[in-house]
Amino acid sequence: MNINLTLFAQAITFAVLIWFTAKFIWPPLLGAIEKRQKEIADGLAAGERGRSELEQAAKRSAETIDEAKLRASDIISQAEKRATEIVEAAKEAAKTEGDRIIAGAKAEIDQEVNRAKEGLRQQVSALAVAGAEKILRKEIDAKAHADMLNTIANEL
């Protein structure tokens, strides 16, 4: 119960222990705990950022899908219009072609008729000449009367 030198020896021990704790025990513990706190805070922030990015991506993809739908319907309506145009054009072309074929056929028929007429005319004139020859065998010279016969044939 009396104050003696123990007091000073104890105080020196105390000082050494304070120095030891402040130098070797407290700083590593503080460093590790603060590092972990920072890592946890960073992780939470990263999670939050990821969630907002995911939300944005979902919004963007919805927008893209809407746009694609719009374009698809545009393309379909254009295609329908084009198909109608093609059908119309084909109808037109077919009609023209038909008309052309009909006209060709008509021309050919006319040509055939004319050719038949010509042939008939030739044959009629030959027949007339032959008939006349038979009737007027002596007096009629085929060559002399050819002009006249041709004129008759043309008149037929």
Place this chain on the structure above:
Amino acid sequence: MATEHELTPSGYISHHLSNNAVSVGDGAFWTLHVDTLGMSLILGVIVFGLLWLVSRGVTSGVPGKRQAFVELLFGFIDGQVKSIFHGERHKFIAPLALTVFMWVFMMNAMDFLPIDVMAWIYKHVFGLEYWRSVPTSDINATFALALSVWLLMIFFAINVKGLGGWIHELFCSPFGSNPLVWIPNFLFNVIEYVSKPLSHSLRLFGNMYAGEVIFLLLGMWAATGLVGTFFGAFLGIGWAIFHILIVTLQAFIFMTLTVVYLSMAHESH
């Protein structure tokens, strides 16, 4: 239990409350209490050695169980210091608080060692007639701590306010700077500076000393026979359980007051 060489109650108690004193010079002052110094040194080496081992292998990743326990202690001390001291605490004040708390707690906890069993071991295993287990029940140990804190308090007061500021505060607070109240101010401050280390050290010393004396008084029931021995043991269990609270609480109070005093030294009035 009370089978010491002197079977008188006063002899039993005074034997247990005698320090192992070694004289190193002339006069009563030049004496060392080897038991106080030895026990506190051994406890300091064990406690701070273990803390050092854990803090050396500390990881910022997933902590192990030992590290988790040390971090729990760290968080408790850091939280206490943070709520009292507003400033850069990690450099000195918080490590100081950890040192004070753990060291005082362990020195107090030596009170749980059964006093007569330990006395028998000290005597028959180590050959020590006088050896007290609890360093904090020696006024030298608690006064050494309180006086160190007191010196730190004055150091920080001068460090923060400057020597002139500190002297100015001695004469001009708490009543003001009127020359008429310089002397009362100074007297007040002297009383404050004297009472702080005294109350700081005597509170811890008184609690631990009284706790030890009560264990000894309960131990004396053994002198009344077999029934008394069991009755004394029963009361001893009760006091030991209550002592768990006292040991922890006194360590906590000592640490808190240390931080409060140093925090006050940082503040200007």
